[in-house]
Amino acid sequence: MGYIAKKIIQLILTLMLVSIITFAAFWVVPGDPARIILGPNATAEQVDSLSEELGLDRPISERYLQWLGSALTLNLGQSLSFKTPVNELIAQKLPVTIALSVISLMLTMAVSFPLAMIAARRPGKLTDHVVSVVTHSFFAVPPFVLSIFLTLIFGIGLKWFQVGVFIPHDRDFWGFIGCMIMPSIAIALPKIAMALKFIRSSILSEKEKDYVRTAKSHGLSDADVMRKHILPNALVPVITVFAIISADILGGSLIVEQVFGLPGIGRLLLQGISSRDFPLTEGIIIYLAGMIAIVYFVADILHSLIDPRIRLK
């Protein structure tokens, strides 16, 4: 109980800090939202009247406190440029980003675990080296370049998918998932190298633990030793690594969304920043930071569920 309470306090403090950092950033970044909305040809009067309409004439500290006050009631305010409640905008875009991240994460796991097991089967041997060199080659290519190549090969060349077609999840759920596959691959490929490296070394270090010898001396088959003893133990540190990877994936979707033309939260965020849309940006960042913090939180809980040494002191 104390553990969870501590984590929740930490979560709240983190989110507070994140919102303050964002606020501070907006304080120093040049640019006037009203001018951006109206463009260069608008007159000063137009800009002023829009500013007043949007409440931009008030000092930013007052705006922040007001924002904070309503954020505590889970109302993130109204977007300046879209004149729509931020919650509504985020609710529209979040499924895309979450689906993208979850699929990428599953893909990373689905590929990295078997590969890591193959590599760790005989460390230092040819397969091991081949696997790590191949995955690291993917790691060495920026995600947007990977995205472009994937699009060229599978979208334009082989026509396995239609470039730029996006099917909203409320229209056709499986079609929506289908649109996420290629972007997910682009996000997941570099992460696989990272995950693989950690899982492999975790398996290898568990393999050398004394309990493995004990299990073998009890007559367990190698496969059983791997499945019942090595993998569960190897999983413990890997959970943390996957929490970090999840956070990375969330950040990485920002760029990949651009290439694949997915209307995710990342794109909304870039718009928020470039239009100096304070409530929108602040709202999205809080959501993203909250999601990342929750991922870490879940990782901690999982950790304690798997490992009795944390659970039962």
Add this chain to the structure above:
Amino acid sequence: MTYLSEPVLVVENLSLSFFDVNQNTSHPVLSKLNFDLRKGEVLGIVGDSGSGKTLTALTIAGLLPETAEVTSGRIMFEGKDLLKLNAQDRRKLLGDKIGMIFQEPLSSFNPLMTIGSHLNEVLTSHSKPQVPSDNADNRKSKIIDMLAHVGFTNPLRIYNAFPHQISGGQRQRALIAGTLLLKPTLLIADEPTTALDTVTQAQIVDQLKRISRSFNLSVLFISHDLMLVERICDRVAVMHNRRIVELETPKDILHTPTHPHTAKLIRSARSVRTPKDKQRIDYSDEHTPLIRVRNLSAGYNDSIFFGSAHHHEVLRDVNIDIYSGEILGLIGSSGCGKTTLTRVLTGLIPGTAGTISENGRLLSDFSNKKKSKRISVGLVFQDPYNSLNPTKTIGWLLEEPLRIHNICSRNERKKRVLQMLSDVGLASKYQNYLPHQLSGGQRQRVALAVSLMLSPSLIIADEPVSALDSSVQAQILELLYKINREKGVTFLFISHNLSVIRSICNRVAIMDDGKIIETGFIDDVFDKPRTLLASNLVKAETNYHPRSMRTIDSQ
């Protein structure tokens, strides 16, 4: 009688080597081993680390690492050559016909599984279809029976416990229970008691002995402790340098060693126990002790979050006097507060109440929260592999105390380092070595040298020899002794090995649950222990080495 029974295991001409992928070379680790093990017999294998005794065990069990290669010989077990069996058949023997227990009882268990599920695995992985009653309930009751059999009074609790929730001795017994579940014919015990404290050691060894008798079980007992092996084994094989150099009954080995290495082992085991003429120390009342600790309490704060702290008291009202020039022994079971006491004495953590004075001068008064001065103290740790910074050369490490206190010129410092190296019996070339290039004994010498560099009035030696091979142990004890006598350095000597304490200490203090419960001269405490704990400790020690004690006494 055992000599007449048929052999269960015959090892013939067994050689093993390791292949180093990085160096692309192969080097031998076992050379032409020959021995046999009869039904119901306990065969001991002793030797220093690196002599090949553990590898012998692993070869028989078939648990060698991938880089190992059997280059010659055969291992006949119940009439079959184990080396000719395929991996699966070999595996089936393990746990069923051949049981194994290991040194480190904590890491021998998968931390994520309960003891019960570990033992259950032994049964399920050897499930025999012809046994109709093989179901979960039966298995559980079988396991609980076996746990009771190895001496657990509350087997159900152990069954449901996770490894970290029970003590080392309990884990080791649970492990033994696991190996016995399928009634094997051969048990390989690889240093099963080394990591345990004296009392538990004695219990486990007795248990093994009893089990061997009641199950008519052949045991291959591996240890570095000649005296321990002597106690429970029918025959002893001495390994040295990859070979078995001697294979005899314990009696023959002890009395008529034929190989020089055996003789050396015996000598070092005995020299520890040879009473020396100890320093004459003035314990009269008018003589102020070097260190006087009064009503010392100390503990730790478990910081939860931002200050809200929970204090956990470890030391309670500790009173202890250490006299100049003496070697004071400190005994106590693990977790009794010995380590905390050393931390407070060395100034690593503050106490919460009480005083420490040096030569009658008050140094620290924790009750008043006065800024305390440290006593000049050196510390020698148990694990020589961990007590030297692996990234620095020996010379650098020795020079560091002088350097940071800016004690003398550069050249003078170098000179003192060389002097100190020769004082602890190391050649001057070692100053350019890194710790990992040194043996355990050499490192312990360096550790002692480091703590001597600032000429402290007190050196706390925390189990300084327990991690070393017995032949090296004697040398290090000898060195401590020499330094105590020649330099007049005072020692607080912490150990759980009572015979070591007895042989080198002037006085001994017994600690339990954060308190000093008994202090006195060695002979007084050992012959007429006043407290129950002290008498238990002494009893365990004498049980443990009955014959060796006799040997010492008879000389």
Add this chain to the structure above:
Amino acid sequence: MQTDTVFFESFSRKSTAIRFIVAMMIFFVLTSIFGCRNPAESSAEVSSKDGIRSGGEVIVGITQEPSLFDPHTVVAAGDEEILFNIFEGLVKCTSDGQFVPALATDYTISEDATTYIFNIRTGVKFHNGDTLTPEDVVFSLKRASGLLTGTALKPDLAGIKDVRISGENEVTVEFISPDAEMIPFFTTAIIPESVSDIGSTPIGTGPFVFLEYRVGESVVLGKNNAYWQEGLPYLDKVTFKITAGMDAAFLELQSGSIDIFPYLTADKAEQIKDRYQILSGNTNMVQVLALNNAAEPFNNPLVRQAVNYAIDRQDLSNLIMEGQSTLLTTGMSPAMGDYYDATVDGTITYNPDKAKALLEEAGYPDGFRSTIKVPSNYQIHVDTAIVLADQLARVGIMVDIVSVDWATWLSDVYQGRNYDSTVIALTSEYTPRDVLSRYVSTSEGNFINYFNSDFDSIYSQIQSEISLDERIALYKQLQQLLVSDYASVYLQDPKNIVAVKNEIKGYLVYPIYVQDMSTVYFAE
């Protein structure tokens, strides 16, 4: 050895975890092959007439997020692209830059150019079914000109004194001062008086009806079946798909998932010409290397002159536009027709030696160091800056390119005027006044800090001048002043290159920033 079999044995052991993993992998492979299908096949009912097939859907790629749907407050060019199809004014711009009556059937301008009288078209219906009335026209013009609230939503109409119904289907607009050039501004949208929030429920009289806007995805328009122009539009549905940028859009073009894409670069167009028709037209844009006339060293006319001679406009046009642009000398594009002063053509030519000499004369024999601030969201301006930097380096002017985001550009360069030089395209809607008003010293848009009192006085003269010929002459004088003062370096009027799928016809390229979808159809 023994561990070889570990992995494969674990499969045979039917570990749930591994089965799950395998199932996931199969799932991914299958979905990646079959998952994504074309969402909608164009369903078109055929009503053939001159090879025009009525019906069908078209996807138009755009790169900017629309922000406002209120036609009177909209300023961003990207928004007007879309709104052109929803709203209409009394007059309408055509693809050749003419203004023809739309919701007005005809109009007359009084002799003194202070009164405009419009005859309102009858039988026009708004998208909500209401009929267009003269009251709607009066409401719309009053709203736009600020007669309702006091603030002119359309500053160009701020000179309106009164709007009134002057007869059956006749609306009269009175101006405070004479102005003969107001017709283009009557493109201002006519909106129904009954709709209170036009921004969220855009209802107009245009050929297409607003259906849906999904932030970051698309704006969807449907056919206005009751459109007053007989037979138009042809298409059932138009989707303006918001892409993440030119590069993302180009990938989609290559795969064919966008039907029409404007503002393409020439070399990109070259790559897709087998599937797309490449159309091009003038944009009436003035791309300029704007020099801050108030800051060192560009406050020195000699330096500005030197920079003008140091730039090789043809080379720039070749590199950036594959030559698909009109080179400029002054601050107006030849697209402005009669107003353009063709005599300035060729007065400034690439002459690096002269540039160096001028620099020396200006006191910079070894050149100087300076910066170009470019808005990073416009690739063309960044590219232009790269080429300019190279060309300027050849005469000793070392420029660092500082790319800033649009928001920073607006606040630092446009409003703060805190910069040495910048590359930007000056767009103008319809009139020469739009183009040249920004050089008046008091103008808000005069971010280059140009000051010439002659310019100011000629400009004020124009406003009261009624004679068209006189006005044209005065406009030409202004253009010459810009050249002789070397106000900035006028670079080019880039062509608007539009890719249109081969089977789609009827697309018209406008000289203004609009996408007219009413004439677009699928060929038989």
Add this chain to the structure above:
Amino acid sequence: MIRITPVPAYKLYLTIGGIFSSLILMAILLSFIYMPYDTQATVYAAKFAPPSTEHIFGCDHFGRDVFSRTLEGARLTVFVSVFGVIIAMTLGGIFGSVAGYFGGWIDNIVMILSDSVMAFPGILLALVFVAVYGAGVYNIIWALGLVFFPSYARVFRTGIRQLKDREFILQASIIGVKPIRLVLIHIFPNLLPQLIPSIVIGLANMALSEAGMSYLGLGIQPPYASWGKMLKDAQSHVIEAPWTIIFPSLALLFYILGLYFVSEGISIRFGLGRHSK
């Protein structure tokens, strides 16, 4: 048993890694000594010129020599990643050491601070940073340093917490070593096994992040070349001028794989925190 590896694995790794890394190093050296073409010279006639003896890597959409730009890119990318890592490590080292050494509430504060930074999508922080202070080599280095410092703080903190109670550190503090010397001289060298891999990963991440930022238009300012910037510029010409994307990609691949191989070789050779015994 048949041994398939005649060459020890670490030698193989070090050799390949050495070849890759030295190619990049040579590129940097070459860029200082001899640059075949002005990297910023725009030549219409050479627009999209394919690789030839004149331009061995071909030319880009402005007719700039890709080979020269790749050389310049090597300089910039390596500069950005190395100094980014140095800043991240310095900041992370200070914060992590303080947190790990003192523990308690200082630790809590530092960790919440670094958690907050980590909870930010990294690229976003860099984005805000660049929006405030403008793009440019030095700002990018600072932005990347700031984004990545929490992960280094964690490495240092965990390492120091583990080492702090190790006996040789206790020994050092008993003989009177002051905290700063203890951390710098006695602890840091022992962190190298954990630090070397995180430095390598850090260098790779910096190079990749720079590319990502360039993609969003926040990276290295034109007309200067970094590999990331070149890739971004080249992406729409993949089909007509594949050389504009292939060569910078290869350079990036060599850089990252070279680093990876070298660190792998080192860690196998010295058995740093690994399986090999």
